[in-house]
Amino acid sequence: MSFGRNPHVAKAEAEEQKAQSATDAASSERGWREAARQWDRAAERETDARRRQEYTSKAEAARANADTPAAAPSAAEEDAPRVPSKLLN
Numbered sequence: 001m002s003f004g005r006n007p008h009v010a011k012a013e014a015e016e017q018k019a020q021s022a023t024d025a026a027s028s029e030r031g032w033r034e035a036a037r038q039w040d041r042a043a044e045r046e047t048d049a050r051r052r053q054e055y056t057s058k059a060e061a062a063r064a065n066a067d068t069p070a071a072a073p074s075a076a077e078e079d080a081p082r083v084p085s086k087l088l089n
Contacts, residue, residue: 006045009055012038016062025069032066035059 012035019031039059046052 006042008038008042008045012042012055012058012062019062019065029066032062036062036066 015031015035015038019028019035022028022031036059039055039062043052043055043059046055
């Protein structure tokens with residue numbers, strides 16, 4: 001771990017990426033809720049008020065994404081090849 005870096009920011013961004021690439025609504029919701037939890041942890045750890053507010057607003061946005069039902073994929077999206085989640089990094 002690096003000194004002076006907030007490790008929860010990278011974890012929250014990774015969870016958001018997982019939630020966006022999720023194939024079903026339940027795993028997408030879980031991903032957004034986990035991202036919100038990580039953003040909250042990042043905000044708790046942050047000493048800069050501006051960044052703390054930014055992380056808090058990102059947590060609220062992630063919760064809003066979790067609460068909205070995912071739209072059903074269109075026929076064109078279903079036929080498109082999917083990128084495996086292991087290739088995200």
